[in-house]
Amino acid sequence: MKDENQVFVSYGHVEEEMCKDICAYLSGNGFKPWVDTSKLQHGMLWRDEIRKGIEDSGQVVALLSAYSTRDRGVCLDEISIAVGVTGGNIHTILLQEENIINVPPTIGFEQWFDMSDWKKKKAEGDQAYNEWFKAKMDDVIRRLRDPEHVEKYGQITELRMKLNVQYAVGRQQKLLNEHYTGRKWLGEKIDAWLEDPNAPRRCLVTGAPGVGKSAFAVHYAHYNPKTAAALFFSADMPNYNDPCVVIQTLAYLLACRLSAYRKSLLWELNQEDRTTLAKLTEKELFDKLITRPLSQAINGDHPAMCIILDGLEECGDPQKNTLAKTIARYADSLPWWLHILIVARDVPAVKNYTKNALRIEMRGEDKNNLEDIRAYYREALEEKFGPRVAFLVDGESEDKSKSWVERKGATVERLKTATRDEKILALADKLSNIRSTARDYLVLGDEVWQRFNQKDKEMQGWYYKGVAEALKEFKGHIYYEEYVMLCERVFG
Numbered sequence: 275m276k277d278e279n280q281v282f283v284s285y286g287h288v289e290e291e292m293c294k295d296i297c298a299y300l301s302g303n304g305f306k307p308w309v310d311t312s313k314l315q316h317g318m319l320w321r322d323e324i325r326k327g328i329e330d331s332g333q334v335v336a337l338l339s340a341y342s343t344r345d346r347g348v349c350l351d352e353i354s355i356a357v358g359v360t361g362g363n364i365h366t367i368l369l370q371e372e373n374i375i376n377v378p379p380t381i382g383f384e385q386w387f388d389m390s391d392w393k394k395k396k397a398e399g400d401q402a403y404n405e406w407f408k409a410k411m412d413d414v415i416r417r418l419r420d421p422e423h424v425e426k427y428g429q430i431t432e433l434r435m436k437l438n439v440q441y442a443v444g445r446q447q448k449l450l451n452e453h454y455t456g457r458k459w460l461g462e463k464i465d466a467w468l469e470d471p472n473a474p475r476r477c478l479v480t481g482a483p484g485v486g487k488s489a490f491a492v493h494y495a496h497y498n499p500k501t502a503a504a505l506f507f508s509a510d511m512p513n514y515n516d517p518c519v520v521i522q523t524l525a526y527l528l529a530c531r532l533s534a535y536r537k538s539l540l541w542e543l544n545q546e547d548r549t550t551l552a553k554l555t556e557k558e559l560f561d562k563l564i565t566r567p568l569s570q571a572i573n574g575d576h577p578a579m580c581i582i583l584d585g586l587e588e589c590g591d592p593q594k595n596t597l598a599k600t601i602a603r604y605a606d607s608l609p610w611w612l613h614i615l616i617v618a619r620d621v622p623a624v625k626n627y628t629k630n631a632l633r634i635e636m637r638g639e640d641k642n643n644l645e646d647i648r649a650y651y652r653e654a655l656e657e658k659f660g661p662r663v664a665f666l667v668d669g670e671s672e673d674k675s676k677s678w679v680e681r682k683g684a685t686v687e688r689l690k691t692a693t694r695d696e697k698i699l700a701l702a703d704k705l706s707n708i709r710s711t712a713r714d715y716l717v718l719g720d721e722v723w724q725r726f727n728q729k730d731k732e733m734q735g736w737y738y739k740g741v742a743e744a745l746k747e748f749k750g751h752i753y754y755e756e757y758v759m760l761c762e763r764v765f766g
Contacts, residue, residue: 276431278332280306281418284352286342289369292392293337296367299411300335305418325355333418333427338386339369354496365417387414429536433529436543437522437563438551440514441505457490460634461498467632468500468578468613475605475613477580478628480620481636490636491584491617500579502612503527507585515589517556517597524581525563538571539563556600565607572609580613587618602627678728682737689744697745704741705753708760715764735765 281300285293297307308327328334334356336342356364366386368375389410395403417423433439460479467473481487488506495504503524507515514520529536542562554562583589589597605614616631618624676684689700714722723729728737738761748754 276330276332277306279304280308280331280333282308282328282331282334282352282356283337284334284342284356285309285337286339288341289337289339292369292389295407296335296337296411296414299407300415303415324352328352328356334364335414336364336366337369338366338375340374342369343375365414367414387417426533426536429540430530432540433526433536433543436540437526438519439523439526440516440519441523441527457486457493460490460636461494463634464494464580464615465500468580471610474630474632475608476601476628476631477613477615477634478624478631479615479617479634479636480624483619485636487617487619487636488584491582491615495582500577502531502579502581504582505584507583507589509588517589517600518552518554518559520589520597521556521559521563521600522551528564528568528581532568532572534571535568538567542567556597557603560600560604561607565604568612569607569609572611576609576611578611578613580615582615582617584617586616587621587624598624598627679733682740686737686740686744689741697748700741701745701748701753701757704738705757705760708738708757708764712760712764731765735761738765 283293283297283300293309297309300307308331310324336353336356353364368386368388368390369392371390387410392403392407395406464477464479467477479487479490491504492506495501504527505520505524507520509515514523525539529539551559551562583601586598586601601614601616608614616624616628620635689697692700711722714725720731723731723734726734728734742754742758742761745754745757
């Protein structure tokens with residue numbers, strides 16, 4: 275049961291000292307802070323408990339720092355849940371300067387409180403700190419009790435009561451917690467599409483399973499202020515895939531972000547009881563809850579925004595996909611500034627109803643995708659093994675978009691001017707390769723080259739001997755001499 279005086283406090287544990295001060299002040303002013311250190315116990319499913327804590331709280335306060343907003347941080351989980359529950363109605367307190375905090379745009383449009391100099395104030399002594407802290411927290415308390423803010427939260431709460439809202443955040447949390455990099459090229463294409471007045475109202479991003487479609491979608495939704503609402507579907511979550519429920523949830527998320535539409539939607543809903551909604555078709559619901567109140571609320575200029583629908587092919591009956599049909603029919607009836615970004619596998623159920631959409635394909639062999647993969651592994655290696663190992667491994671990586679001859683020629687040229695560490699790594703790698711090839715050559719002879727992409731023995735010899743020439747500074751070393759000897763044995 276919701277307690278209007280309970281305040282959920284999200285924080286990173288390196289800010290625990292400041293969190294205690296803030297919670298104590300909230301308690302002294304009649305609020306009940308909810309923090310994980312006091313509420314979570316051993317054996318609890320912490321994500322479930324955090325979600326319940328947010329749902330039961332009248333307000334949410336997020337303490338932001340570079341630590342709390344880092345990738346794969348628990349606070350991003352909490353913010354993601356809170357956005358779904360409160361519609362982004364979150365009070366943010368900056369504990370470090372704004373320019374070093376990765377403030378998620380999902381809450382970045384909310385006014386924040388700057389307490390970034392708290393450590394400096396503490397160093398000035400108790401009296402200076404206490405006076406400064408009281409002034410800052412009094413502003414926070416006023417905001418928590420502000421009638422306009424309370425009204426907004428009341429409207430959002432009322433919408434959740436009137437609509438069948440099923441907002442799944444588990445998949446988003448999982449994707450946000452995974453290492454992510456690259457996809458800048460895709461984000462730029464989406465931004466350009468949104469700003470082009472002559473572009474189609476819908477954009478379809480397709481790709482094979484595992485290519486990173488959903489990872490891109492969740493990060494774009496979480497960090498890009500152009501996102502008006504985002505829904506993520508999965509076949510293993512049938513409760514979230516009913517088209518009528520999806521439309522109601524979408525209306526709720528849009529209302530959380532757009533205040534004028536929120537008031538218009540509430541007026542529309544107050545004309546009829548909830549049972550009426552259950553009798554409407556998908557098309558009727560879309561018109562009643564989204565198209566009509568949105569057009570009435572926002573008619574003039576408005577920044578371009580988009581609705582993100584990820585995994586649309588998994589919503590409802592995969593053969594009929596009534597939601598895809600509804601979107602195809604009604605997308606052009608939405609205000610000109612609101613676009614629909616569909617992220618899905620390239621299947622007929624989606625393709626058939628997005629024929630006029632801008633199409634962007636994420637292909638595994640595409641140069642941009644290969645570079646993203648390379649950047650992903652480079653960052654992952656640096657995180658686990660440090661920058662030196664990452665640098666060395668990156669130096670051994672090849673541009674797979676080029677031909678075999680181009681790649682190998684570039685490798686030989688690079689090795690001529692590479693660092694000693696890079697050359698040592700290359701020698702170890704190529705020595706291991708030629709040892710294996712030489713063993714198989716004794717058994718199979720020239721048939722061994724049929725195992726390789728490059729089946730021409732002379733071209734293989736050109737490459738291996740080119741490496742030997744590039745590494746000739748190691749002449750006289752036992753492993754270099756072994757490498758040269760094996761090359762002569764195999765290639766002559």
